[in-house]
Amino acid sequence: MRAPLVGWILGAMVIGAGAWPASAQAPPAEEIMRRAHLAMYYPGEDMRARITMRLVSKDGGERVREMTMARRTVREGGEQRYFVFFHRPPDVRDLAFLVWKYPGRDDDRWLYVPALKLVRRIAASDRHTSFVGSDFSYEDVSGREPEDDTHKLLREEPVGGREAYVVESVPKESADFSRKLSWIDRAMWLPLKEEYYDRRGDLARVYTAEEVKEVQGFWSAVKRSMRNVQSGHRTDAVFDDLRYNLKLSPELFSERALRAPPAELTR
């Protein structure tokens, strides 16, 4: 079995200001998941990364999706805007994708089809749809609100040498999983591992943060993997050139940028 965590780049004292004192009693499960949500999806005012996703089938067949993703937070823990520009494969090259994410209601999503020079809205009712055919869903990419689940702290246990809280989350309303177990790092608050169980209660998907490093003071999972244990298919995502607080203008997350993305969104 592969170690769930490799390639740590750690300072001497990684316990940042946001860490819960080790001696204190563990925080409530809701608080752990709220902080994990912020650590995973809301670091910095904005971010940009070049993401390479490798979709690997059970028999080793591989497909590659390469994109630049930019994100801007309108309100911490709330509304966000995403811009995704595809570099490859050739059939989606120059295709761009804009999402305005709102808590508590459906996203607004737009797709730019370069061959037709056409911007069109796309239906966003299902957040469980696969993101570009990968094992990550839209919800995995832009985050599931902690309030959508009830949480229970099960135990504390180490993952790959890191101390973690193990939290069980059960959706309040029907979702594509019946139960999720999350291993949340006690110091960085990032999820190190997640297990999604299907409606029958069988293990369906496993997320692992393969490499975590500090970028401009924010702990970031720069290598991530989502494995479908039932089909044997997995997706490895690598974040290169990850930068935060680039002062990306709100106007970049618009139809104008979809039609002619400036270099700031395509690097």
Place this chain on the structure above:
Amino acid sequence: MRRCLWLLALAASIASPKPAFAEQFPIHGFVQAASSYRLIRPAACPPTQSLACEEPFILGEGRARLELAPRGEWWALNTKTELIYDAAGQDVNVDLREGYLDLRFPALDLRIGRQIITWGVGDLIFINDVFPKDWGAFISGLPLEYLKKGSDAVSATAHWAGTSLQLVLMPHFVADAVPEAGGRLSFFDPAAAIETRTTDDPSPSIEHTQVALRASRNLFGWDVSLSAYRGFFLSPAGEVEPGPRLRLFYPPLNVYGASAQGSALGGVLSFEAGYYDSRSDRSGRNPSVPNSSIGLLAGYQREIVPDLIVSGQYYVQVTQNYGAYLKTRSPAMPACCAARHVLTLRLTRLLFHQTLRLGLFVLGSPNEGDWYVNPEASYQVTDAISASLGFNFFGGPPWSPYGQFKGDSNAHAVLRYAF
């Protein structure tokens, strides 16, 4: 021709440049083979359409595309050049599909050159999209992108406080490519007996520059737009002159329209309306020029389960002064209804990590009786190779918009290697 081969050779020689160079001066393209086999032979062919009865293949072609797109911080050049070998017609052509310069200013985007422009929210129903289309490519089963043709235009888009205003000037008139006499497609031709034909070109005359204007913005979560166009009908009208001789021409046209698209009812709702002002036949008494008309469209799209998307549309086109047309038309001209109603349904299913796409598009007019059915499967064999197989079935009265293509119903296949 020779120059294009040289360009392709150049592209091949530098196809694997250093990454940094590739970033600044990207070279892409594809090679593609496409074929379309006629499934229903026309019942009879007039002399002007004899090929439709003789040729089992509507399409058999090889295509190589080279895309060069050097760009800087505030400018970009985009060219898509195609070398097309028409195996069915034993012919080689070079086509500059797109070739434009983008200039980016703080609140203004300029695009100059041959460019594809798409307006409106309809799915294969065009009201405010006043830009040229290739209906021959669509009927034959070429990939959908070939339905759109480039316009030779200057486009300026100003952005101010969330509102965008686009002005498009097209000094050179580019018509829709429609099935023509002497081609391989069968179609309804009220003057089929007349083989002598001429076509009047509205350009090049500077006062005949086509002008299109569109304002758009997001309003209460909806994408709304208003548009206007002054130019010409993109499909020709015909008039029989002494000889007899058929004169094809493009009557003047103004279009005023609006559209709105937003999230509602768990999906996406779309509305579009347009008024076609047929400037040279406002009374409707000239039977060879289309009358003015009003088009209205409502559409809804929803993902009902992951990777299964359903959409439907209702469209109506109401012809103005229909009575005047009925009184003046010749007996060979069709006469159905003052209002044409159209319903469409589209199902899209993605499978195997979205590498297999199964699609079904159905369009039908309940009152005119014509229809179009397009099942299609496309598979991404690898990241570079794709293969697709589809069918176009047309039916209905022989003079109706889709029924006239019954004899072009086909099975088509496309194989593409892209780099």
